[in-house]
Amino acid sequence: MAAVFRLSSVCRRGVTPLFYQSTLLARPLVVPYKYQEQPYLLTARIHASQALNSSAAGSGSKAASLHWTAERALSVLLLAVGPVAYFNPGPVMDFSLAAALTLHGHWGLGQVLRDYVHGDTTFKIAKAGLFLLSTITFSGLCYFNYSDVGICKAIALLWSK
Known part of the structure; x- marks a missing residue:
C-alpha cells in the first residue's frame, strides 16, 4: 500500500x-x-x-544463524580443500572431501526443497528422498575411496589426460 x-x-x-x-x-x-x-x-x-512465536516453528533465530554460518564456512572450506587435495592426496583427504561434498550438496538441495516444495506431506516425502540421496552419495563416495584410487587421484587422472 x-x-x-x-x-x-x-x-x-x-x-x-x-x-x-x-x-x-x-x-x-x-x-x-x-x-x-x-x-x-x-x-x-x-x-x-x-x-x-511457537516453539514448533523452529528452535529460534540462533539455530538458523548458526546453520547459515556453518553453510558459509563449509563453502569457504571447500575452496581451500581443492588445492590441498591436489597437492596432498591421501585417504584422510579423500574421506573428508567425500563428507564435505555430500554435506554441501545436502544443504543446498535442502534449501531448494524448502523453496519449491509446498505442503507438509510432500515436503516430508521430498526430505526423506533427500536423506536417502545424500546417504547413497556418501556411501558411493566412500566405496570409491576404499576400493578404487580415491577422489583426489581420480580428479588428478582426469586433469592429466
Whole structure:
C-alpha cells in the first residue's frame, strides 16, 4: 500500500503541500474496510501471530544463524580443500572431501526443497528422498575411496589426460 510519510521533505523549502496540511500522515492512503476500525496496526498482528512465536516453528533465530554460518564456512572450506587435495592426496583427504561434498550438496538441495516444495506431506516425502540421496552419495563416495584410487587421484587422472 502506498503511504505518504513526509510531504514536506518532497516539496521545496517554503512550499506547503497541496493536498495535505500535515507533514506526517498517520495511516496509509488506501486501507481495506476490515482493517479500518481496528485500533492496532496490521504489522502488530503479524508479529504477534502464533506461528512465529511457537516453539514448533523452529528452535529460534540462533539455530538458523548458526546453520547459515556453518553453510558459509563449509563453502569457504571447500575452496581451500581443492588445492590441498591436489597437492596432498591421501585417504584422510579423500574421506573428508567425500563428507564435505555430500554435506554441501545436502544443504543446498535442502534449501531448494524448502523453496519449491509446498505442503507438509510432500515436503516430508521430498526430505526423506533427500536423506536417502545424500546417504547413497556418501556411501558411493566412500566405496570409491576404499576400493578404487580415491577422489583426489581420480580428479588428478582426469586433469592429466
